[in-house]
Amino acid sequence: MRAHEIYPNGGPRIGVYVCHCGLNIAGKVDVHEVVEFAKTLPFVVVAREYKFMCSDPGQEMIREDIREHRLNRVIVASCSPLLHEATFRRVLEQAGQNPFFFQMVNIREHVSWVTEDPREATEKAKALVAAAVRRVIFHEPLQRRRVPVKDHVLVVGGGIAGIHAALTLADAGKHVYLVEREPTIGGHMAMFDKTFPTLDCAACILTPKMSAVAAHPNITLWTYSEVIQVEGFVGNFRVRVRRKPRYVIEELCVGCLQCIDACVYKDARFPDEFNLGLGKRKPIYIPFPQATPRVVLIDPETCIWFKTGKCKRTCLEACERKAIDFEQQERIEEIEVGAIILATGFKTFDARRIPEYGYGKYPNVYTALEVERLVNAAGPTGGEVRLRDGRVPKRVGIIHCVGSRDERFNRYCSRVCCMYSLKLAHLIKERTGAEVYNFYIDMRTPGKGYEEFYDRLLQEGVHFIRGRVAEVTDWAITPEEEGKLIIRVEDTLIGVVRRIPVDMVVLAVGLEPQPDAEEVRRMFNISCSKEGFFLERHPKLAPVSTFTDGIFLAGACQGPKDIPDSVAQAGAAAAEALALIDKGYVELEPNTAYIVEELCSGCKTCISLCPYNAISFDEVRAIAVINEALCKGCGTCVAACPSGAARQHLFEDAQIFQEIEGVLAYV
Amino acid sequence: MAAIERRIRYESELDPSFAREIIAFSGSPSLMACIQCGTCSSACPLSLYMDYTPRRIIAMVREGFKQEVLSSRTIWLCASCYACTVECPKQIRITDVMYALKRYAIREGVHPPRFPIPVLARLFYNTVRRRGRLTESWTVLRLYLQTMPLRIPGMSSLGWKLLRRGRFPLRPEGIRDRQGLQRVLRVVERQEVTA
Amino acid sequence: MSYLYFPGCSLKGTGRAYEESLLAVFRALGIPLTELADWNCCGATAYMSIDEHQAFALAARNLALAESQGSPADGAVQLIAPCSACYLVLLKAQQCLAADIALCQEITIALKEEGHCYRGRVRIRHPLDVLVHDVGLSEIARHVRQPLRGLKIACYYGCQIVRPFALFDRPHDPSTMDDLVRILGAEPVSWPLKTHCCGGSLTGTIPEVGWRLNYLLLREAQRRGAHLIVTVCPLCQFNLEAYQDQIRQRYPDLAPMPVLYFTQLIGMAMGLPPRELGLQRLLIPVDGLMAALSKEGAHARA
């Protein structure tokens, strides 16, 4: 179709608007020259410059021109379309034009910020404007499609972030599926005794929320479960969830724990995951007393019946509710949701990767997480800080930044370990009266009430030595070092190297992405930042959104975070999900692909190539058919189709070739 | 009691280009990234004898404390064991910085006089340059004569024992093509000067 | 596989027994070692302190010689450097030349003066690496005639073979020598100073400091129950062995502790004649210890 054919009465009338963006663009590009150049291009009716085109007066200027000069095409040369394409399309709409008669030229990120020489920058800007003018002539009016939105939400991960997001949505009347991989929700927070900086009891503030999740009529809680497949798009996700067998029927078990007492193993003898191996459990167990749901499970790796097929199965008889089911199989559930919140949290740095600190070699070197269990009243020692040999430590060293702020491991600061080290220092001193040493590079206590907590610890007489520890060793030089672990460090504030003998070393391990973050990322089609945490859409302005519409982030899966920040982010993610669902529909961009039926030869090349499974084959007519709701406009099929039958709105051949020719003609 | 000294440093006493020179000399641009964590100092087996710990040397290089750094004992005590380099969380090549400082100090001639370490370096350098190989016995004898003559009697029994066991051969070692090697080294030297 | 061998200056002087035992062991294993003809000083620490580029040129000359004298296997000539300092300096030069084109050009031009050319086709190896990884522990075990049962050994790796270019073992807590010692029938003691520096040339330049470092090493080996220390470097061996009298004058709690090259230990287990291993050159002899052990062994067998 020729441009003139669409507009028999006069043809295209183009307005070109070049933005200064303060000095961001005008500091490099000669904006005036670009405007004067634009005026010389065919079909251009007006060309103007302005300091900030995206501002209200800037927008008004365009609207007025559209009305006054009867513009039917608009070009704005400014920043990235990611930022303002939507703004300017709206301007066209408000002025009564179809919003897709618009083309944006990025002369900031693509030109002024990356080109050294002002002359070259100006020439480049002119070439890009010339290209846009030729392209926009061939634009066609397009309509956005509206698709209804399912009003259920999936929350993945039942740590504090997932719990808070689920409760917020459920309280707003939305149905939530909360999927947790472990047998219980609670995440890391469930392992702590106290939480900084207020030292309130973690269980006291967490367990009510956990019970609320279990009891909420709007929440379907699936623990011991994993998402295995995600299809669809914003507002209409189809999700498959695998529910692993726990060999106990959840609906029947009341958590009386009779079966555990009855198990043929008289004593608990297998390392207990929840206590990081510091405690023991039986083959049939519950992770901890407040586990939610309060349902036992059998570990087939240690249960005699599963291993040998021979056991009296005393557990089975003990259960009055007949809840134990050795035949239980895994189940796959299929759900449809409108939005998804990922709250899969973090894992701690593996301290074995720094052999100098002797973790795994010296029994009295612990990770902070292990110490959280030791100081926990419900932990393996009932809250007493005891070494593996039963002694109470008299001197304790806490080493900060283990695996953080280090080019060899993680470059970033893990944000919470300074604070939790202070907490542990306090608790250890309180429980044992030990001398406690903190070895830090920099103290990072920027939260509300955090510096005050640091001050409190200073007053309590905890030692703070500014220096990163090089080594923990059992090599004693002086008599007082005999039988101790010796921490070698430079006291950088005093300027001498010191050797400090202690009974117990605590490693403040940093926070890392979950080991399966990459697979989860791929399944949900979102991005990860360099260090492997899920990437937000914008670090400041869209901190809980992802680049995939309808998928939001909460908690430490997006980056190291403490509980207050995780909860705040979870609330924000819930609000965003709510805003999406409550609207009831989503508008989809019309830049989708379509098949020109007469041209399609039915070769099926495109069908297997589409990454979103948006193409099916119509057997009757023997042609490919694209589901516009599923098409994301990636263009793969368009490039692949040997017959030229697959085309794409906003990326028509004519548009693209004109754009290329526009650049070439100018250069 | 030592005399009371003014400990202030005026900007005019510092050399702002020192850091750049040492970066170029050591090939370790990362030294600017030092977070003063002190890992290098505590990993260092010799820091307990140093007047400034390796961490402080890095800080002083960065801030242009040229005089103090070049006349410090620290750089000579460094045994090039690389413990600091492998442990530095910012991957700064501290050992190479120490090497660069030694070379700089020798070039400027500011090291402590009669200090055995630079003397040994010179002896080593001269011998190898002349003969292509080192003869340990002669190098050690010369070193003691030049820097610690009073210690010779205390060490003579060890020398004698080594001699008897054939571990102190006095026949000077050398390569065949000494002229050739010297030409090679001279060419390197010339290129360095022009660069 | 055939290997070229770069002795370095020490193996012709204080470290003669290292050379003797190394050659004897390789001979007994049936692996030919050819000394690199007309090798020069590697350009170690001291030279590096005066002029880095000249030091690189010295190293590169050796590498160039190796390329022209050796027959490549897997695209590279295998060059064995037993002294830790030589091993490190050659590796360092090789890596710097590979990373820095300007430097490489500079050195290439200089080497031309003598008609040499270095193309980067040398693999620098430490004999410990070759014995453990190329020859293999099981092959060595096959040659053991007199297992060193009952002998407790502190394996001392020193700094420069594992740092910073560690290629064949972990820089912290290396284990290849411990594995080797076990194959020979002896027992490696667990001690934390495997890679703690011996002070290098400081024993010569600032004796008090160097001796203190060696005292700490010797004392810890003694406290962990070691009968002797085994080293992989002529300088470490010398530092630990030669100054024990002087050290004892200051720190009387130190008992004499024999210090052997790991190749001497292998040779002993293989039953090679003591003279071939240069055992007579030790300042602190092992004869008494060996006799006691073999008596104990005989006792145990009876």
Ligand SMILES: Cc1cc2nc3c(=O)[nH]c(=O)nc-3n(C[C@H](O)[C@H](O)[C@H](O)COP(=O)(O)OP(=O)(O)OC[C@H]3O[C@@H](n4cnc5c(N)ncnc54)[C@H](O)[C@@H]3O)c2cc1C
């Ligand atoms: C030793 C230590 C002490 C700390 N002390 C404090 C403190 O005192 N105060 C404070 O404010 N902060 C503290 N923190 C930080 C606190 O742990 C985090 O802020 C908080 O746990 C983050 O919550 P989350 O829900 O994002 O992640 P998590 O607690 O890690 O929860 C994530 C949940 O998601 C589940 N999950 C993961 N992947 C999947 C998957 N693919 N499918 C389904 N489920 C999945 C996990 O099993 C887990 O239950 C401490 C951290 C550490 C390491």
Ligand code: SF4
């Ligand atoms: S089957 Fe046997 S081992 Fe397994 S949980 Fe029941 S009683 Fe315990």
Ligand code: SF4
């Ligand atoms: S929070 Fe503190 S301990 Fe943790 S990485 Fe940051 S600076 Fe280190």
Ligand code: SF4
């Ligand atoms: S270890 Fe590295 S970062 Fe830390 S003080 Fe030393 S040079 Fe600086």
Ligand code: SF4
């Ligand atoms: S290389 Fe030098 S500064 Fe670094 S640890 Fe060894 S002796 Fe100390």
